[in-house]
Amino acid sequence: MAVHDGRKAPMKARGQRGRRLAAILAGCALVLGMPLLAGQVCPGSPGAQPADPAMALRADLVHLHRTTREALEALPFEEFQVQARQAALGDDPQTLFAWVRDETRWLPYAGALRGARGVLMDRTGSSLDRALALAALLEAAGHTARLARAPLELEDLDRLAQIWAERLIPVPPRPAVDAGALDEAIGETAARTALEAETLRRVYGEESDLARQARTRLREQTRLQQESLARHLQPAAASSAPETPADHWWVQLRTASGWQDLDPALPDHRPGQRLVPGAAQATHYADELPAQYRHRLTITVIALQWDGRRFREHVALEHTVPAALLATEQVRIETFPVNLPSLDAMLGNDPGFDQQTLPDAVLEETEWMPLLRIGDEVITDKSVLSDGTVQEQIGQTPQGAALSEATGLLGGIGVRRGRGAEQEEAPPPELAAVLVRLTVEAPDRPAETFERPLVDVAGPAVRSAVPDGFGFTDAMRRQRAAGLLGTLELAGQVAWIPWGLTTGLGYEALMEQRLAALGAVHSAWSDSLEFMGSALEESGLRRSELDRLAFLRRSASPHEAHIALTRLNLLGFVRLVDLDDDGGPRLREGFDLIDNRVDVVAAEGNAREIRLAQGVLDTLLEAELKAGERPLDNTARVFLEDLAAGREWRHIAEVSGLEALDWRPPPDIAAHLESVLADGRQVVLPERLAQGAGAVWWELDPASGGILGMGPDRRGQGVEAILILMNSINNAASAVGMVQTIWACMFNSAGPAQARCCIRNAAVMAAVSSYMSNGLSSYAELSGLVITGGNRLFDMLNRMAIGQMAGQTTSAFLGATAPEGSC
Structure with a gap:
């Protein structure tokens, strides 16, 4: 199923x-x-x-x-699947309409973010998302439905906002456990699974205690840090203005007498009533909804070339996906060494391949194929060469033929294809970095861009101001080849997960x-x-860790009835490979939250402080969920320890404030912090670092209260060094x-x-x-x-x-x- x-x-x-x-x-x-x-x-x-x-x-x-x-x-299944929910409700259009009207909540954003499935998952959505959910339920019941759109005037938006202002976000019920029901459930489970009932009862008790302890601990740690950080927020008057959607959407049901309006916008609406007067400006069937009305994520893989004078960008792969598709599909981005032998050869089943030669072959690789995996779909385009250029594959090379035949059949690629005897000027161009650029587009909002390196041997400091005499060394080339064995995995969160x-x-x-x-x-x-x-x-x-993080972001929150997702959140998990001092492989992995902004509804207190608490909790969860030893350099953990010890952290709003620290940020971190401050965000970081500790800091939007902890890799936390051969068994590599x-x-x-x-x-x-x-x-x-x-x-x-x-x-x-x- x-x-x-x-x-x-x-x-x-x-x-x-x-x-x-x-x-x-x-x-x-x-x-x-x-x-x-x-x-x-x-x-x-x-x-x-x-x-x-x-x-x-x-x-x-x-x-x-x-x-x-x-x-x-x-x-x-009715919690997250349209057909199961429709089957539970029946075929009657009025019943389906009433369920969407009464059991889901309107949120103030434009366009389709979560889609029909996402609305079922957390019972919230924009007018378009709720209309998509109703249309999907009607279609599942055998009816014909379409979407209708009209401009949303300010007075109608105000009426909509006022009616929904005091309504909380739907939270899953948590009925108390009855002792008799528990015994019955344990007995039934034991009989079905052939496990001892006493074992299940013991484990249940242990996990119950652990769950309560974890909940209490996380909420207390969140409260302490939120209270300390709240003093850095701007006055309420400086807060960002609420979003104002330009359009309103509803559903039209085909009946024997024509199209009937079904608008779940207001709790007292009946079939035929609508929020906005007048005729629909446009209608669309759900599967024909134009892209301009959808939230979208564009993933671009960029080869950054150093040509001896400046850096140039070359696009190796670009793909756009509707945000709603990411409700249950994860994204994986990696670069595959083109000249790897087959799986059988690497396992030792090919006598013609000497496994001992593989490490050197990997470090001497000159061509890599970026791969984008969304669920079961694998997407690829151009390969990246060691000189920083990109190259078409399909129809040009044996690799291209294999990719065309099998959507990227990598197991058969095993013949090195050099670039001939062409001569290049000294110094030759070099691949300085492979970057992943994530562009989020949404109706009525400017596009936003986030960037993460798959590998970056130059670094942001060099890119911002190239030093005299900068050039590539063999050590940098080997580190580049090792780094291109890493991966970035993403969960695009559009709804709270049941x-x-x-x-x-x-x-x-x-x-x-x-x-x-x-x-x-x-x-x-x-x-x-x-x-x-x-x-x-x-x-x-x-990546199961991303599923658990996405789930716990709300279920562990002290404000779960007030936090809502009105934009695509990007939760990442990285695996970074480099070489240690002896030339051996070192693997590091950890969470990398890229965008964790939430909206706040029906809150009596300060909405900015609720966002602040959510950002602190998100950063705590990065450490809580990481397998193995405690993750290195987690901002929330370090901040908590320093609060207890009375060690000061400095709030910095201008670049000049970095000079007052008792420690000097490494060049790449300094360049990153300068970029953050130039964008209008602020940072909170330790007055001084403990011996051997990596740099950690908070990045704060003082107007909205949005906050995220960052680590020494300029990611959501310091990724943890692990031994490859003793790796956690739950890695999906x-x-x-x-x-x-x-x-x-x-x-x-x-x-x-x-x-x-x-x-x-x-x-x-x-x-x-x-x-x-x-x-x-x-x-x-x-x-x-x-x-x-x-x-x-x-x-x-x-x-x-x-x-x-x-x-x-x-x-x-x-x-x-x-x-x-x-x-």
């Missing part, structure tokens, strides 16, 4: 081309995501268990898959790994990875994850045999480990931090039980395949 295609239906099978590319991307991803445990042996080695344990593991996996599917089917959808996405991710896990069980006893390629075809690459793993195996192994064992172990174990990552997501995180009763209690217990089953299955696999010995 797909939870993110807008309908309750069996998951769609990928086409042949999509499956082939997905297999390559997912297969490489899974390899990186597996820790190599001490005591593990090579598959098929004497220490491995006989076939009986394999049969038992296969049975466990099948049982887990069946239980997960049953739990998925039991979720409240718990059922977050859980359903986790279930689907778990089920997508089923064939890969079965392939790993087979390979563990056969000393062969041949089955892995086909098994990995159905694997996904969703990119195709170049295989390169990172092999590289680390070569760097940390005593010889070729041990390196091959290391690689094979990683490939086999990664698939099963993904069951643990998708099955053991923190219950405290996904419960909304409050244990609730009703039907949702059964869903929570299902989630908990599946996590327990996934953990037991994975532990059994690890125990059966690694009883003694090691690589």
